[in-house]
């Protein structure tokens with residue numbers, strides 16, 4: 001007797017963009033999904049989008065913020081579930097934060113949510129490193145956190161990709177930005193790392209396509225009770241050790257001058273994230289570093305991980321990369 005598999009209808013609104021295309025590529029061979037699609041020339045046609053948004057079991061929004069808000073308003077039924085890859089709903093009421101490794105409960109929260117926002121690429125690393133330390137009481141919530149990092153130019157979407165690729169070697173090798181200190185990722189970084197002060201954040205773009213590295217240097221000497229590097233590392237490692245289907249790994253505590261492991265491209269085309277702790281107990285200093293793919297765990301990988309959770313599919317097997 002043939003067994004009937006439940007086939008979920010998925011519509012990627014913005015499927016022609018950087019994130020949308022990558023999600024499509026990750027889903028296209030799946031027999032448990034039917035991908036609903038709009039002809040490219042009608043991709044901004046509101047009526048066509050409304051029809052597919054309402055026909056979908058899950059809509060994945062890969063759009064600029066305003067268009068993502070519009071998509072949500074076009075859903076008139078109470079059955080379509082939404083994963084929004086934009087910044088529009090990251091700290092909004094009624095939306096589950098789509099970083100499944102945020103806590104022991106978060107995968108379950110995502111699995112039962114109707115509205116899930118994918119995390120921003122930049123905040124995921126700092127949140128993954130700081131939240132365990134704040135929860136363990138090793139770093140206080142009001143610690144003056146600074147964050148810096150480098151991403152490949154695909155982080156800026158189609159316009160930035162075209163700009164860098166047309167300039168080639170003439171494009172800047174390294175370009176700090178966010179210099180007005182108002183980066184759109186600050187609210188979610190602060191909220192989900194459980195900080196009471198807004199972090200000071202300086203991102204930068206490198207002349208490479210994808211992959212990212214985010215660093216959080218800690219001047220621990222200002223604390224009354226200074227944690228050791230081993231304590232920081234143990235708190236982070238313990239946090240992720242027991243999580244089912246975690247895509248966050250913690251590198252061994254290492255006293256090294258340099259390591260090729262801090263290549264921002266090292267986890268490209270995967271849904272993985274690797275966390276490092278470097279420290280000097282003598283100086284009461286530490287540097288936390290996260291390496292992941294801005295288009296993988298930072299965007300399309302996380303979206304597929306969330307989709308799997310919402311559909312009750314085993315994320316570990318379908319996201320093995």
Ligand SMILES: NC(=O)C1=CN([C@@H]2O[C@H](COP(=O)(O)OP(=O)(O)OC[C@H]3O[C@@H](n4cnc5c(N)ncnc54)[C@H](OP(=O)(O)O)[C@@H]3O)[C@@H](O)[C@H]2O)C=CC1
Pocket residue numbers: 013014015016017018019020043044045061062063064065067085086087119120121154155156157158159294295298299
């Ligand atoms: N790139 C990255 O690393 C990450 C991106 N994100 C977020 O994901 C979202 C998509 O980003 P990204 O894929 O990089 O962006 P892109 O610019 O590459 O793609 C956006 C897509 O949406 C289309 N679009 C724009 N306006 C509308 C509209 N009103 N109706 C329907 N389609 C529309 C665009 O078409 P057209 O090009 O013709 O205007 C384009 O195809 C953004 O919110 C972004 O911030 C999240 C995490 C990481």
Ligand SMILES: CC(=O)N[C@@H](CCC(=O)OP(=O)(O)O)C(=O)O
Pocket residue numbers: 085086087119120121122151152153154155156157184185203205
């Ligand atoms: C290089 C570059 O410009 N990167 C983008 C972040 C990309 C991203 O993650 O955007 P979402 O917030 O929509 O997820 C930026 O810093 O604004």
